[in-house]
Amino acid sequence: MRKVLAFDMGATSIRGIVGYVDGGKLITEEVMRMSHSIKERNGRLYWDFDAILEKIVNTIIENKDVSCIGIDTWGVDFGVIDKDGKLIDTPFSYRDEKYAMGREEARAKISELEIFKNSGNQIMTINTIFQLLTLKKLNPDIYEKADKMLMMPDLIFYMLTGKKIGEETIWSTTGLYDMGQRKVSDTIFEKLELNKNLVPEIVKATEAVGNTKDAKIEALRELNIDVIPVCTHDTASALLMTDSFLDEDSMFLSCGTWSLIGSVVDKCIINEEAYENDLTNELGFDSKPMFFKNITGLYLLEKYKAQLENRLERKIPFDEISDYVNKLDKKLSLIDMDAEIFARESIDVKSEIDNFIKNQNGNVPEDDFDYFAVIYESMVAKYMEVKTDIEKILNKNFKKIHMIGGGAKSSVLTSMIANKMSVDVKAGPYESSALGNILLSLLHLKEVKDLKTGIELILGSCEIKRIDSK
Numbered sequence: 477m478r479k480v481l482a483f484d485m486g487a488t489s490i491r492g493i494v495g496y497v498d499g500g501k502l503i504t505e506e507v508m509r510m511s512h513s514i515k516e517r518n519g520r521l522y523w524d525f526d527a528i529l530e531k532i533v534n535t536i537i538e539n540k541d542v543s544c545i546g547i548d549t550w551g552v553d554f555g556v557i558d559k560d561g562k563l564i565d566t567p568f569s570y571r572d573e574k575y576a577m578g579r580e581e582a583r584a585k586i587s588e589l590e591i592f593k594n595s596g597n598q599i600m601t602i603n604t605i606f607q608l609l610t611l612k613k614l615n616p617d618i619y620e621k622a623d624k625m626l627m628m629p630d631l632i633f634y635m636l637t638g639k640k641i642g643e644e645t646i647w648s649t650t651g652l653y654d655m656g657q658r659k660v661s662d663t664i665f666e667k668l669e670l671n672k673n674l675v676p677e678i679v680k681a682t683e684a685v686g687n688t689k690d691a692k693i694e695a696l697r698e699l700n701i702d703v704i705p706v707c708t709h710d711t712a713s714a715l716l717m718t719d720s721f722l723d724e725d726s727m728f729l730s731c732g733t734w735s736l737i738g739s740v741v742d743k744c745i746i747n748e749e750a751y752e753n754d755l756t757n758e759l760g761f762d763s764k765p766m767f768f769k770n771i772t773g774l775y776l777l778e779k780y781k782a783q784l785e786n787r788l789e790r791k792i793p794f795d796e797i798s799d800y801v802n803k804l805d806k807k808l809s810l811i812d813m814d815a816e817i818f819a820r821e822s823i824d825v826k827s828e829i830d831n832f833i834k835n836q837n838g839n840v841p842e843d844d845f846d847y848f849a850v851i852y853e854s855m856v857a858k859y860m861e862v863k864t865d866i867e868k869i870l871n872k873n874f875k876k877i878h879m880i881g882g883g884a885k886s887s888v889l890t891s892m893i894a895n896k897m898s899v900d901v902k903a904g905p906y907e908s909s910a911l912g913n914i915l916l917s918l919l920h921l922k923e924v925k926d927l928k929t930g931i932e933l934i935l936g937s938c939e940i941k942r943i944d945s946k
Contacts, residue, residue, distance in 0.1 A: 478543040480917035481507075481701075483532055483632070484710065484910035485549040487733050488512070488778075490528060492535040493907070494542060495914035497923050502937040504907075504914070508535040514569045514821060521572040521821060523553070523628075525563075529635060533693055536636075540699050544917040545636065545688075546706035548713040548909050549628045550733075551649030551758075552604045556611075556622035556674070557634070561692065564618050567628065568611075570602040571821040577613060578606035586667045589751055594663045596655040596746045597648075598756030598770055601816065605651035608670060625674040629708035635693060636703045637686025642676040643705035645712035648759040653678075655744045655757050655765065681707045681761055682916050706916040711736055712760045713912035716931065717905055718878040721760065726876040727863065728768070729893070730908070731883025733775045735813075735855060737862050738768020745869060753865040754814070761916070761927075767870075769862045772819045774883055777851045780825035784844055798888045800845045801852060808846060809838025810854040856892045863897060876900050880908035884941075894943040901945075905938035 479496040492508030510531045515522045536545065555567040579601050582591065588599045597603060604627075612619045626634055627646040634640055647653045647660075652675075654661040665672040686703045688696040707713040711730055715721050720728035720740050730736040744757040744765045758766050785792055811832045817823060829847060830840045841847050867873055877899045883889050884903040894901045905911055915930045924930035 478921050478923055479539075479541060480544045480546065480914055480921065480923075481536065481539055481542040482706075482910045482913035482917065483535075483545070483547045484713075484907070484913060485528070485547065485628070486710070487550050490531065491910060492532070492539070493910045493914065494539055495918070497918065497933065500933070502911075502914070502934045504910075507539055514571060520574065521569040522566045523569050525555070525566045529632065529693075532632065532636075533695060536688070536696060536699070536701070540701070542701060544921055545701055545703045546913040546917045547629045547632050547703075548706060548708050548710045548913045549632075549646075551646060551709050551711070552602050552607065553628045554604060554607070554625050555628070555631045556618060556625050557640070558621050559623045561638075563631070564621055565615075567631070568607065569821075570607070571819075573820065574614065575601050575606045575610050578609035581609045581613060582606060582668060585669075586664070589748065590667075591651060591664065592751040593746055594654055594661045595651045596744045596757035597651045598754050599651075599751075600770065602819075603651040604649065605664065605668070608652070609668060612670070622671075622674055624676050626676060627708070630676065630705070633686065633703060633705060633708075636688055636691050636696060638690040638692055639684070639686040640676045641684055641705060642678045643708040644678055644680050644763065645707045645709040645759050645761070647678055648757075649709055655759060656746055658763065679705060680763060681705055681712075682920055685920070702920065704917060704920050706913045707761050709758070710909040711758065712766070713910075713916075714880050714908035715740070715760050715766060716912035716915055717908040717935065718880055719876070719902060720878055721764070721931075722928070725872070725874070726878050727866075727874045727899075729859065729877050729879045730881045731773055731879060731889070732881040733773055733778075735771040735773035735859070735883070736768050737771070737859050737877075738766060738866060739870065739872075739874070741765050741767045741870070749869055753869070755862075755865065755869070767866065769865075771813050771855070771858050771862070773855065776813070776818050776825060777848065779823065780847055780851065783825055784847075788844075794886070797845065797848045798886065801849045801888050804846070804849050808841065808850050808853060809833045809836065810850060810857055813854050813858040852889055852892060855889070856896050859893065860897050874899065876902070878902045880905060882906060890941070890943050894945045898945045901943040902940060903943065904940040905935070911938070
């Protein structure tokens with residue numbers, strides 16, 4: 477029985493989870509949880525990378541009996557290292573509003589449709605392509621000194637192993653990777669005059685291995701623990717835990733800070749219809765294409781909850797929110813969860829919802845708790861819209877959705893989805909990214925026979941709920 481350690485990094489918290497197989501069941505233990513926040517410096521937004529890395533290193537030292545480590549994180553963000561292998565500056569956060577400048581730079585040289593056709597990614601201001609252009613424009617000294625750009629999980633992998641690689645699933649979030657060709661896009665780098673030498677060797681999940689003996693951090697070098705690139709994008713890692721990964725007739729809905737709703741497909745869908753509907757392609761394990769849409773998710777609800785708690789000077793339990801929303805019997809004006817304002821870090825949620833609804837000639841919510849219902853109902857309305865768009869493009873009619881992530885715990889949200897969308901909902905597991913991460917490390921150690929066996933073992937160890945449509 478060998479143990480693995482998964483670092484599952486979200487945009488607001490990081491968890492370290494030890495996993496192992498015992499008696500035909502997956503046993504997990506959370507050994508670390510750390511909240512982290514975006515820092516502001518000189519008008520820019522950064523991640524507190526030093527604190528994150530220190531916590532990860534300390535957790536490894538405290539759990540040095542593990543045999544393998546995997547890291548998964550959110551997409552699009554990166555750090556740059558120089559020729560001496562040193563991190564040049566703390567990685568910027570995707571919520572930095574300066575990236576609009578990079579998007580304008582790109583528009584002057586190439587159309588957004590052409591970017592889509594050469595990448596397959598939904599065009600969003602947060603995308604790595606626009607981050608890199610912003611870095612070149614605002615921080616030319618950093619850009620010129622950079623030897624390699626490493627996506628966030630690849631940067632941590634490098635710190636733990638000394639190896640500079642780019643894992644395929646995280647690179648499929650960048651807008652720089654041509655998913656049709658399965659390689660970095662020559663067209664994009666040439667037309668935007670970006671340095672292609674910044675790109676490290678791209679590898680598929682589990683097809684490389686490093687070891688803490690070669691870590692950039694001295695305290696880890698006395699340990700002998702394998703570190704592998706799992707599906708380092710948390711969405712790809714989570715998708716391993718859904719029916720959709722093995723059943724293309726089931727949609728997936730990953731509901732956390734962001735909502736991602738879509739389907740696994742045979743090949744990437746890169747056409748004008750997909751572009752016009754703001755849909756995206758990314759890669760899962762073994763280069764399996766995923767076709768979906770990124771939408772602001774529970775971020776807005778959690779942001780509003782925190783702001784209302786400050787105003788009321790008390791904590792609001794989620795049960796209180798659920799009870800209120802379940803009993804509510806009035807028609808509410810909804811918002812567009814796609815509107816860029818609702819993904820911003822500095823947003824005053826109540827004010828921006830009011831402004832949006834007033835601009836649509838709707839009725840502003842009367843009660844503070846009505847805003848929770850507005851957000852929930854607006855999320856489901858957007859899911860319905862995206863489902864229709866995807867069904868039209870794929871010429872399919874989905875009757876099943878497998879829902880994962882924190883939102884799958886919400887009886888309000890799962891019931892709304894089942895009833896309003898007329899689909900059968902399978903909800904759980906809730907910690908899917910960490911479980912997908914653990915699965916691939918167990919596979920590396922041969923603690924599970926194969927992928928399918930491992931998926932069945934893990935799902936058999938988790939709470940899963942089913943909600944039938946009415």
